[in-house]
Amino acid sequence: MGRFLIRRLLLAIPTLVLLAAVTFTVGRLAPGDPATHILGERATPESIARLRAEMGLDRPMGEQFLRYLAGLCRGDLGVSYYDGRPVLAILRETYPETLRLAGLAVLVSVLVGVPLGLLAAAYQDRWVDRAAMAVAVVGMSLPSFLLATLLLRWFAQGLGWVPVAYSGRPEELILPALALGLRPAALIARLTRASVLEALRQEYTRTALAKGASRARALLRHAFPNALVPVLTVIGVSTGYLLGGSFVIEKIFVIPGIGGLSVDCIIRRDYPVIQAVTLLGATAFVLVNLGVDLLYAVVDPRVRTAS
Amino acid sequence: MPWWTHGFGPRVKGAIAALDRLPAPLRRGATLAAAGVLLAMLLAAVLAPWLAPHPYQAQNLDARLLATAPGHPLGTDHLGRDVLSRLLYGARASFSVAAVVIGIELLFGLALGLLAGYFGRAVDAVIMRVADAMFAFPDILLAILITGILGPSLINVVIALALVGWPGMVRLVRGQVLVLKEREFVEAARALGGSHGRILLRHVLPNLAGPVLVAATVGTGSVILAEATLSFLGLGMQPPEPSWGSMIHEARHYLRHHPTLILWPSLMVAVAVTAFNFLGDGLRDWLDPRMRR
Numbered sequence: 001m002g003r004f005l006i007r008r009l010l011l012a013i014p015t016l017v018l019l020a021a022v023t024f025t026v027g028r029l030a031p032g033d034p035a036t037h038i039l040g041e042r043a044t045p046e047s048i049a050r051l052r053a054e055m056g057l058d059r060p061m062g063e064q065f066l067r068y069l070a071g072l073c074r075g076d077l078g079v080s081y082y083d084g085r086p087v088l089a090i091l092r093e094t095y096p097e098t099l100r101l102a103g104l105a106v107l108v109s110v111l112v113g114v115p116l117g118l119l120a121a122a123y124q125d126r127w128v129d130r131a132a133m134a135v136a137v138v139g140m141s142l143p144s145f146l147l148a149t150l151l152l153r154w155f156a157q158g159l160g161w162v163p164v165a166y167s168g169r170p171e172e173l174i175l176p177a178l179a180l181g182l183r184p185a186a187l188i189a190r191l192t193r194a195s196v197l198e199a200l201r202q203e204y205t206r207t208a209l210a211k212g213a214s215r216a217r218a219l220l221r222h223a224f225p226n227a228l229v230p231v232l233t234v235i236g237v238s239t240g241y242l243l244g245g246s247f248v249i250e251k252i253f254v255i256p257g258i259g260g261l262s263v264d265c266i267i268r269r270d271y272p273v274i275q276a277v278t279l280l281g282a283t284a285f286v287l288v289n290l291g292v293d294l295l296y297a298v299v300d301p302r303v304r305t306a307s
Numbered sequence: 308m309p310w311w312t313h314g315f316g317p318r319v320k321g322a323i324a325a326l327d328r329l330p331a332p333l334r335r336g337a338t339l340a341a342a343g344v345l346l347a348m349l350l351a352a353v354l355a356p357w358l359a360p361h362p363y364q365a366q367n368l369d370a371r372l373l374a375t376a377p378g379h380p381l382g383t384d385h386l387g388r389d390v391l392s393r394l395l396y397g398a399r400a401s402f403s404v405a406a407v408v409i410g411i412e413l414l415f416g417l418a419l420g421l422l423a424g425y426f427g428r429a430v431d432a433v434i435m436r437v438a439d440a441m442f443a444f445p446d447i448l449l450a451i452l453i454t455g456i457l458g459p460s461l462i463n464v465v466i467a468l469a470l471v472g473w474p475g476m477v478r479l480v481r482g483q484v485l486v487l488k489e490r491e492f493v494e495a496a497r498a499l500g501g502s503h504g505r506i507l508l509r510h511v512l513p514n515l516a517g518p519v520l521v522a523a524t525v526g527t528g529s530v531i532l533a534e535a536t537l538s539f540l541g542l543g544m545q546p547p548e549p550s551w552g553s554m555i556h557e558a559r560h561y562l563r564h565h566p567t568l569i570l571w572p573s574l575m576v577a578v579a580v581t582a583f584n585f586l587g588d589g590l591r592d593w594l595d596p597r598m599r600r
Binding site for chain 2: 026
């Protein structure tokens with residue numbers, strides 16, 4: 001287990017460097033000179049040249065990339081073109097909001113998806129199954145902006161349950177988390193159903209039933225644990241996506257997270273922040289995938305020996 | 308691949324493709340319905356200039372935010388523009404973006420996938436490393452980054468979506484080619500002295516058509532959703548031109564009192580995307596008799 005862990009951790013390093021390389025390259029492709037962006041169009045050529053030298057923009061590309069990497073390791077993500085604040089400070093303010101929302105959304109998706117899928121598998125081809133899967137298909141067919149709009153309309157305005165504008169109270173995250181969590185929930189439900197049904201067909205389940213285990217016990221103790229790997233994958237990957245910020249939901253519910261932030265930054269061409277947000281999202285994605293791989297090894301010993 | 312897996316990464320997509328099937332009668336009905344709906348939408352998009360009761364940009368500030376009114380079956384927006392006409396022209400934007408993006412994806416996906424799968428070795432390694440690097444990013448995030456750098460416009464949305472989409476197509480094609488090139492008919496063609504070009508174009512390519520067609524159909528749905536999402540964020544179609552996403556974008560301030568403004572374009576997106584998904588599933592069943600259950 002220890003060796004497996006170390007191997008996987010080491011393998012993640014080149015991926016992370018590659019991510020940094022992509023954001024670095026895209027940042028250099030952005031139109032305009034960073035020094036001019038910061039000083040403004042009316043700055044003298046001398047002061048621009050001085051700032052360029054200070055920022056290392058006159059150095060060779062390779063050296064610039066190494067400096068960029070070194071900066072990343074120190075937490076130096078550059079300075080916003082818009083208000084001159086360090087990007088790290090901006091992320092410190094906004095990312096916790098995204099994290100809270102993502103965490104709640106994952107909770108919603110697991111709490112809704114897994115029981116729904118188990119229920120559908122337990123009553124395969126009966127009306128419970130049909131109803132659960134119909135709900136799942138509809139859940140997956142709704143674009144998030146439609147779902148968010150409907151939820152806002154019914155619950156925030158119609159019934160007056162939650163305020164429309166966000167002020168930071170945790171209960172205000174319930175609707176956005178629902179809007180965000182229902183699609184992964186539907187996916188988790190379908191996948192749980194399918195992989196539990198697969199496990200129910202296996203010999204170990206039949207053996208358990210033959211030895212007198214109840215249907216419920218066969219389902220929960222024998223089939224479900226063996227069906228966990230694909231379910232964990234979806235949970236993990238959806239978590240990875242959610243940690244990158246949810247642009248639509250954060251925008252609709254006016255939550256000051258990195259998703260809404262990056263949309264604003266794109267409109268005002270604040271490249272350092274866009275770069276940092278992308279890198280942050282992609283890094284979270286890679287790390288969550290790494291976590292899921294490690295979790296596999298815990299849940300399923302066969303994974304450990306296979307690699 | 309079902310469109311709703313868009314944004315869930317290749318690993319999950321694989322798991323879902325293998326596991327998840329709807330019951331057969333439901334699938335058949337859904338496929339037919341989907342084909343009908345899409346045909347109607349496509350016709351409406353093509354015939355928009357003749358079907359639309361008003362020019363899509365015609366403002367009438369005396370008739371703003373109407374629910375329904377004579378001459379405006381679906382009402383008017385905040386500038387008094389006819390919603391039905393804008394929906395019809397919006398369909399043009401959605402369908403043409405999807406067609407161009409999928410066209411580019413097919414071109415690159417087939418060319419690079421055939422090269423990587425058939426020749427293997429260094430060619431394969433280079434192409435697949437680049438594709439893997441693209442996969443490390445959540446795709447909507449990457450599309451937003453690219454549109455962000457290029458600046459908001461519909462053309463840039465097309466570029467961003469094509470850039471994000473090709474690795475998936477390359478993977479699919481490469482995987483199929485790896486299997487196909489070991490088959491007897493390819494070996495026979497080679498034994499008879501067929502050139503690489505001839506084998507690729509005459510023997511491998513035609514056998515790829517099925518899975519690629521399915522992927523393209525379902526991919527069209529994902530592109531429509533992605534375009535709507537980017538336009539909704541203000542990064543795609545710029546006003547006053549309509550696309551379903553930009554209509555939602557403009558309607559977001561009127562949610563409280565005029566919810567239908569946001570509901571109509573959202574529903575169009577939901578219906579189109581779901582229909583492409585069901586159509587793709589149906590095509591897969593039809594092309595692969597083993598899947599008929």
